[in-house]
Amino acid sequence: MLRVILAEDSVLLRAGLTELLTLGGHEVLAAVGDAPSLLRAVESERPDVVVTDVRMPPGLHDEGLRAALELRSRDASLPVLVLSQYVAGAYAAQLFGAGSPAGLGYLLKDRIGEVTEFLDALRRVHEGHTVIDPEVVRVLLAPPARPDLPLARLTPREREVLALMAEGLNNQAVAARLFITEASVVKHSGGIFTKLDLDPTEGNRRVLAVLAHLRGRAAD
Structure with missing residues (x-):
């Protein structure tokens, strides 16, 4: 069982991911909807892994990605799985170019529908592997x-x-x-x-x- 903090601004998707993770045998310590709340939750709860969307409030630009980078700068060993609606090579390059790629993942949200693949990606990120969505790699x-x-x-x-x-x-x-x-x-x-x-x-x-x-x- 992994202790997960989830950050996703869509209430519906956040609820769906929470249920998916719970059914997968994991514990969702906190499910938040903006980047500042994500940073506070991680500092408070000390999760095994973080799952965050790229775009979140307050600016709906790349706040989730920047929060992920800040979390990794604080603790390079913290596993983080970043979700994105679209293939954004610049985001992937920024995420993986900031330091060691161990324990980092970048997946398209479409991959969530493949439940086994999504949960496997979460496990691999927690184990220290690097996970990159095949479609992102194909475009790059x-x-x-x-x-x-x-x-x-x-x-x-x-x-x-x-x-x-x-x-x-x-x-x-x-x-x-x-x-x-x-x-x-x-x-x-x-x-x-x-x-x-x-x-x-x-x-x-x-x-x-x-x-x-x-x-x-x-x-x-």
């Missing part, structure tokens, strides 16, 4: 229009492998998803790291390195 890794960007160096297969890497999948899982051998994944990964000038010894930090290179693509 679309072939760049400018040939001078690093992503333009990658082959279509390398972009597929990179997309799954950015979702946090290991070599075995990538191989299973693409119906190729693990040896092929290792080969493609080597090509990706070389073409993007990344250090292949970074291990679990590779997602952060990949996303750092995608920031320019997201803002392009």
